[in-house]
Amino acid sequence: MKESKTSLVARREFLNKLGRAAACAGAAVGIAAVGVAREVAAKGESASGAGSFPTADYDWTKHRWGFGVDATKCIGCLRCVEACKRENAVPGDAHHFRTWVERYVYLEGEDRPRIDSQHDPLNIQASGSEREYRFANQYKDAKVEKAFFVPKLCNHCTHPACVQVCPTGATYRTEDGVVLIDHKYCIGCQYCVQACPYGARFFNYEKQVSDKCTWCYHRITKGLLPACVEVCPVGARIFGDLEDKRSPISQFVRNNRVRVLKPETGNAPNVFYLGLDKDVI
Amino acid sequence: MEPLFHIATHSGTVYPNETVIPWTVLIVVYPYITGLVAGAFTVSSMYHVFGMQRFKPVAKFALLTALCFMIFVPTPLLLHLGHPERALNAVLTPHWTSAMAAFGYFAGFYVILLVLEVWFMFRPYFVRQAQQRSGMVGTFYRALSLDSYDLSDRAMSYDDKWIFALAVIGIPGAHGLHGYVGFLFGSLKAREWWSSDLMPVVFLFSAVISGVALLIVLYVLSCRLRKVAVDLACLKGLAYVLWGFMMFTLVLEGLEFANIVYKAREGIETIMEYVKGPLVVPFFIVQFAIGAVTPIIVISYMIWRGTTGKALIAGVTVSAVLVLISVMMMRWNVVIGGQEISKTGQGLLNYQMLIFHREGLLTAAAVVGAPLVLLALLVRLLPPWGEDATPAPST
Numbered sequence: 001m002k003e004s005k006t007s008l009v010a011r012r013e014f015l016n017k018l019g020r021a022a023a024c025a026g027a028a029v030g031i032a033a034v035g036v037a038r039e040v041a042a043k044g045e046s047a048s049g050a051g052s053f054p055t056a057d058y059d060w061t062k063h064r065w066g067f068g069v070d071a072t073k074c075i076g077c078l079r080c081v082e083a084c085k086r087e088n089a090v091p092g093d094a095h096h097f098r099t100w101v102e103r104y105v106y107l108e109g110e111d112r113p114r115i116d117s118q119h120d121p122l123n124i125q126a127s128g129s130e131r132e133y134r135f136a137n138q139y140k141d142a143k144v145e146k147a148f149f150v151p152k153l154c155n156h157c158t159h160p161a162c163v164q165v166c167p168t169g170a171t172y173r174t175e176d177g178v179v180l181i182d183h184k185y186c187i188g189c190q191y192c193v194q195a196c197p198y199g200a201r202f203f204n205y206e207k208q209v210s211d212k213c214t215w216c217y218h219r220i221t222k223g224l225l226p227a228c229v230e231v232c233p234v235g236a237r238i239f240g241d242l243e244d245k246r247s248p249i250s251q252f253v254r255n256n257r258v259r260v261l262k263p264e265t266g267n268a269p270n271v272f273y274l275g276l277d278k279d280v281i
Numbered sequence: 282m283e284p285l286f287h288i289a290t291h292s293g294t295v296y297p298n299e300t301v302i303p304w305t306v307l308i309v310v311y312p313y314i315t316g317l318v319a320g321a322f323t324v325s326s327m328y329h330v331f332g333m334q335r336f337k338p339v340a341k342f343a344l345l346t347a348l349c350f351m352i353f354v355p356t357p358l359l360l361h362l363g364h365p366e367r368a369l370n371a372v373l374t375p376h377w378t379s380a381m382a383a384f385g386y387f388a389g390f391y392v393i394l395l396v397l398e399v400w401f402m403f404r405p406y407f408v409r410q411a412q413q414r415s416g417m418v419g420t421f422y423r424a425l426s427l428d429s430y431d432l433s434d435r436a437m438s439y440d441d442k443w444i445f446a447l448a449v450i451g452i453p454g455a456h457g458l459h460g461y462v463g464f465l466f467g468s469l470k471a472r473e474w475w476s477s478d479l480m481p482v483v484f485l486f487s488a489v490i491s492g493v494a495l496l497i498v499l500y501v502l503s504c505r506l507r508k509v510a511v512d513l514a515c516l517k518g519l520a521y522v523l524w525g526f527m528m529f530t531l532v533l534e535g536l537e538f539a540n541i542v543y544k545a546r547e548g549i550e551t552i553m554e555y556v557k558g559p560l561v562v563p564f565f566i567v568q569f570a571i572g573a574v575t576p577i578i579v580i581s582y583m584i585w586r587g588t589t590g591k592a593l594i595a596g597v598t599v600s601a602v603l604v605l606i607s608v609m610m611m612r613w614n615v616v617i618g619g620q621e622i623s624k625t626g627q628g629l630l631n632y633q634m635l636i637f638h639r640e641g642l643l644t645a646a647a648v649v650g651a652p653l654v655l656l657a658l659l660v661r662l663l664p665p666w667g668e669d670a671t672p673a674p675s676t
Binding site for chain 1: 370
């Protein structure tokens with residue numbers, strides 16, 4: 001009987017300790033919750049600290065990159081798409097793109113545009129390969145009222161929904177305003193792929209992680225232009241530093257009435273468009 | 282060699298990257314089994330917290346069911362991840378703005394809670410077995426008893442306090458866990474089909490009905506296997522619970538659907554095209570007509586006519602099976618449905634479920650079946666039927 005009492009007392013003590021530990025943990029969670037609520041409300045802010053950039057000759061606190069698209073200039077040659085695929089080793093098929101171009105064609109007597117992109121089977125057929133891209137000439141005999149191209153890419157949003165939902169912090173927004181993914185840390189849950197309203201993210205089956213446009217971060221931090229901007233023959237893609245008032249992007253934003261895609265999402269995109277139509281998706 | 286990715290066919294306009302569907306049937310199974318946990322725990326709590334005596338025959342069994350399913354909740358997620366070996370990154374460096382970051386903590390907390398509650402509940406059994414049996418089995422139960430052999434009234438009432446407390450904490454725990462799963466989907470503004478304030482509540486109520494339905498089926502089945510009579514009062518009680526929660530579920534789902542249609546935001550034409558086309562069979566026929574309306578009619582009829590005996594058992598069991606199918610289809614229609622409607626609002630995709638694949642039908646079936654195998658094993662080690670059942674809380 002005595003022994004049983006002792007074990008009861010011991011157990012009670014243990015459980016009391018456990019209870020106290022749980023109470024402490026509860027309090028800690030409560031305090032943490034306040035901080036979390038503030039963080040969550042602030043949406044996905046930079047997970048990186050200032051001054052932590054690995055290269056000595058680049059200071060990411062001194063730049064704020066921005067991207068412009070002049071849809072009135074794009075001719076749909078798709079050199080940007082091919083350049084991006086090669087520069088960034090994007091899987092060479094018609095289902096994984098860091099950038100793409102949409103074609104909008106309004107035919108006579110139709111209310112809504114016909115929209116296609118280089119991944120459409122008809123366009124793949126026209127190029128003859130999933131690694132090369134062409135827009136098929138299917139409207140050559142049709143009565144076209146209006147037609148234009150819209151290049152698309154990651155919008156590197158100020159409040160990126162993809163960063164907000166990433167459970168590990170593998171995707172983050174840099175000090176210079178670029179949304180990147182740490183391919184060595186990403187667990188491949190694809191929640192970010194779901195969260196992006198623009199369809200800019202995809203799952204890289206070769207690396208088994210999420211993937212998307214980086215504005216060629218490896219190039220821009222060395223003073224080069226993103227590959228797609230570099231190869232565009234008509235200057236439809238504009239890139240530069242918004243901190244620098246004389247940069248092409250600052251002038252583009254200042255001299256034009258630009259807009260962004262899906263502003264209602266609250267993501268505050270940083271790709272600025274000129275010449276969009278109401279039907280652009 | 283199997284292809285590295287699978288292309289969804291599409292109609293209308295979709296973004297190029299959307300042609301590979303990110304979340305597969307495994308992510309359909311994940312909320313399904315989480316829901317079963319929440320539902321089974323609810324039944325267990327009805328007895329252990331609220332002292333509803335008629336649920337006594339299934340109270341312990343319900344808890345074991347919840348534990349078995351909870352253990353397998355992370356499996357579909359791990360099978361889905363591109364890098365499952367990095368899964369702990371989300372726990373080690375949780376990115377708190379993500380709804381998903383807390384999953385590891387929620388799930389871990391809940392497994393511990395279930396294990397503790399099961400341990401307290403079966404402690405008298407462990408002790409008796411440890412004292413009576415020898416050899417391997419005896420050692421096993423001695424290990425489980427954690428060298429605590431005190432079964433005095435004082436000790437037992439002390440244990441009961443813990444069982445009660447754990448069961449009380451478990452209610453918000455189980456329901457929070459599942460409401461949270463609903464929030465994972467409902468909080469995504471990129472998808473109109475998911476982005477709904479009602480989503481967590483719809484998930485929660487459908488979770489409760491699926492768990493109750495599962496218990497009905499397993500309880501009736503176990504009575505058959507054990508060759509004992511089904512406790513009709515208990516079964517009828519479960520049928521009442523099922524009926525009541527189904528009403529809530531149906532109303533909530535109706536409201537959610539009505540909201541999408543009535544608000545008719547951008548892309549509604551495509552959503553309506555989806556609803557009137559690909560959704561007719563999985564939603565209107567299977568989930569709604571067969572899985573929800575039929576069981577409600579059957580159970581209502583039996584309550585009205587005072588059906589009893591074998592007819593009651595058959596009717597309630599069939600209804601429960603239909604509810605299980607209905608809830609599975611609800612998960613499918615949410616998870617897959619949301620991804621089949623393009624973010625362009627102008628196109629539809631068509632997810633092709635694979636059979637033999639890491640994320641195929643067979644894997645999903647195995648994930649749902651595995652907890653049942655574990656449960657079959659566990660009820661032999663920890664029999665939930667005998668008179669060892671803990672007394673209802675004294676009120």
